[in-house]
Amino acid sequence: MNESFLAGLLESNDIVVLKKSMRPYFLRLTPAPDWYFDLITKEEGGEGCLDIDLAPPFLQNFFVDALQLPRESEGAQISSGVWIQESQEEGECYFEAKSTVHGGTLVLIIKKLGPDFVRRHQQIQVARERELVNEKLERLVRQRTLEVRQREEEIILRLLAASGAKDDETSAHVRRIGLYCAEVAKSLGWSHEEIDNIRLAAPMHDIGKIGIPDHILLKPGRLTEDEWAIMRTHPELGAEMLGNTNIPVLQMASSISLYHHERYDGSGYPLGIGGEQIPLAARIVAIADVYDALVHERVYKQAVPEKTVLDMMQAQVGKHFDPVVFQTFLSCIDQIRRICSANQDDRHNHLLMA
Amino acid sequence: MKQRKICMLGTSSVGKTSLVRRFVQSVFSEKYHTTLGVKVDKKIVKSDGDPVCLMLWDIEGEDRFYRIKQNYLRGLAGYLLVADGTRPVSLDAAIRLKSNMASAFRDTPHFLVLNKSDLHDQWCLQAADIKKIASAGFTVISTSAKTGENVEQVFTKLVELIN
Numbered sequence: 258m259n260e261s262f263l264a265g266l267l268e269s270n271d272i273v274v275l276k277k278s279m280r281p282y283f284l285r286l287t288p289a290p291d292w293y294f295d296l297i298t299k300e301e302g303g304e305g306c307l308d309i310d311l312a313p314p315f316l317q318n319f320f321v322d323a324l325q326l327p328r329e330s331e332g333a334q335i336s337s338g339v340w341i342q343e344s345q346e347e348g349e350c351y352f353e354a355k356s357t358v359h360g361g362t363l364v365l366i367i368k369k370l371g372p373d374f375v376r377r378h379q380q381i382q383v384a385r386e387r388e389l390v391n392e393k394l395e396r397l398v399r400q401r402t403l404e405v406r407q408r409e410e411e412i413i414l415r416l417l418a419a420s421g422a423k424d425d426e427t428s429a430h431v432r433r434i435g436l437y438c439a440e441v442a443k444s445l446g447w448s449h450e451e452i453d454n455i456r457l458a459a460p461m462h463d464i465g466k467i468g469i470p471d472h473i474l475l476k477p478g479r480l481t482e483d484e485w486a487i488m489r490t491h492p493e494l495g496a497e498m499l500g501n502t503n504i505p506v507l508q509m510a511s512s513i514s515l516y517h518h519e520r521y522d523g524s525g526y527p528l529g530i531g532g533e534q535i536p537l538a539a540r541i542v543a544i545a546d547v548y549d550a551l552v553h554e555r556v557y558k559q560a561v562p563e564k565t566v567l568d569m570m571q572a573q574v575g576k577h578f579d580p581v582v583f584q585t586f587l588s589c590i591d592q593i594r595r596i597c598s599a600n601q602d603d604r605h606n607h608l609l610m611a
Numbered sequence: 612m613k614q615r616k617i618c619m620l621g622t623s624s625v626g627k628t629s630l631v632r633r634f635v636q637s638v639f640s641e642k643y644h645t646t647l648g649v650k651v652d653k654k655i656v657k658s659d660g661d662p663v664c665l666m667l668w669d670i671e672g673e674d675r676f677y678r679i680k681q682n683y684l685r686g687l688a689g690y691l692l693v694a695d696g697t698r699p700v701s702l703d704a705a706i707r708l709k710s711n712m713a714s715a716f717r718d719t720p721h722f723l724v725l726n727k728s729d730l731h732d733q734w735c736l737q738a739a740d741i742k743k744i745a746s747a748g749f750t751v752i753s754t755s756a757k758t759g760e761n762v763e764q765v766f767t768k769l770v771e772l773i774n
């Protein structure tokens with residue numbers, strides 16, 4: 258063993274150097290500071306002998322790695338990482354062991370960590386505490402945002418219920434539309450925020466109907482050509498009511514209102530645009546709205562069995578409906594059904610209808 | 612005497628050290644003193660009437676400052692994945708840790724320990740979190756290092772599984 262290598266280490270009182278000897282021993286090459294005997298209690302095999310099997314468990318575990326260091330790998334070094342040992346006088350002490358091959362011999366260096374390490378500990382302590390505070394703040398913000406969202410949602414749905422009370426759009430219907438659309442949007446990979454937006458925006462698709470005179474909106478029989486023409490202004494009325502804003506959810510609602518009667522083949526109204534020109538949100542709503550209207554009973558019609566509804570809608574793929582969106586709708590039909598049965602007409606609605 | 616190695620795993624500040632201290636020394640401190648590295652404690656328990664020496668490896672919490680060395684898990688007989696019910700992110704960390712365990716430990720006995728049950732009114736696990744726990748296939752035990760609730764039990768149950 259190189260003398261100067263050892264001499265360098267010898268000066269330090271926080272290091273003990275040992276070399277591999279006959280199993281199960283390591284032989285101590287440097288004086289033993291007091292702390293060393295807190296670690297290994299006593300040198301069973303005679304002075305300077307460290308019996309691997311009697312070492313602290315952490316160190317024993319490290320020996321397994323150390324003993325695997327090939328003797329040819331001169332200079333290679335592995336570290337145990339830090340471990341903590343309780344001492345009578347000082348309480349918790351921190352140690353680290355390193356193993357290296359020197360002159361073909363396996364050398365073990367045990368170091369008691371000093372002030373540098375205490376500083377590092379302090380830094381990490383502070384960093385972790387700060388992280389906890391940040392985490393808590395984030396949690397609070399998220400929760401508050403959720404509460405605000407829920408409040409918005411409640412306000413929107415109540416106003417909608419009030420505005421739709423005259424005609425057949427029940428509050429349960431508009432809520433279901435929102436939930437169906439959110440489900441489809443999720444399947445299409447939309448962001449959380451956009452999914453929230455469509456859930457709130459979709460229920461407003463027919464809000465323009467509050468601008469349609471009652472004698473047309475509530476007319477029991479067939480509408481005349483002129484009456485139809487007025488009825489067909491509801492998408493634009495709604496878009497105007499909701500538009501001209503920089504609130505994303507209202508922007509989306511305005512666009513949904515404007516385009517929800519467009520058809521994929523361009524035969525819809527008010528603009529007669531088709532395909533991808535119709536905003537995706539409106540293409541989703543068109544499907545959700547038709548589905549929900551058909552499977553439920555209305556004043557003027559019976560409920561249609563769901564299978565028939567889906568067949569009828571399938572026949573409209575590429576004509577009324579976007580093929581990809583309809584496919585996606587079908588792929589989440591189980592969730593759609595669950596939403597449907599969990600959101601039937603509620604007390605709130607009956608009150609408003611009374 | 613039989614020796615059995617048990618590791619405390621989880622992200623930082625979930626109460627790994629506190630659980631060990633409660634179990635071994637019957638004490639608890641409100642002050643957070645983060646563990647750097649590893650501390651091994653011993654405690655002798657009875658299992659089927661025979662004494663077993665538990666080696667409790669309290670390992671620094673895995674987070675952005677620390678990655679657990681796989682070498683520390685060598686000889687593992689069982690482990691506790693600790694999460695803090697008031698911190699949903701700690702649950703995600705526990706699930707991640709479990710899925711990162713080497714295949715050799717796939718069948719090693721373990722529990723998900725939801726700690727800080729004394730703060731139950733501040734727990735904020737959502738239905739989605741409960742679902743995550745179920746699909747990760749955990750057996751869950753809720754504990755409090757502060758009151759001692761279920762602490763003894765969680766270790767005893769683990770020892771029963773190990774033997």
Ligand SMILES: Nc1nc2c(ncn2[C@@H]2O[C@H](COP(=O)(O)OP(=O)(O)OP(=O)(O)O)[C@@H](O)[C@H]2O)c(=O)[nH]1
Pocket residue numbers: 385621622623624625626627628629630640641642643644645646647670671672673726727728729730754755756757758
């Ligand atoms: N109320 C309450 N506080 C707890 C409980 N367990 C731990 N704590 C507190 O949570 C903080 C962190 O506890 P530790 O035991 O240090 O957590 P750890 O998992 O060892 O953290 P690291 O060592 O940093 O990985 C401390 O302030 C503890 O007092 C508990 O059951 N209830």
Ligand SMILES: [Fe+2]
Pocket residue numbers: 462463491517518
């Ligand atoms: Fe409409």
Ligand SMILES: [Fe+2]
Pocket residue numbers: 426463546550
């Ligand atoms: Fe509708």
Ligand SMILES: [Mg+2]
Pocket residue numbers: 627628629644645646669670671672
């Ligand atoms: Mg700790």
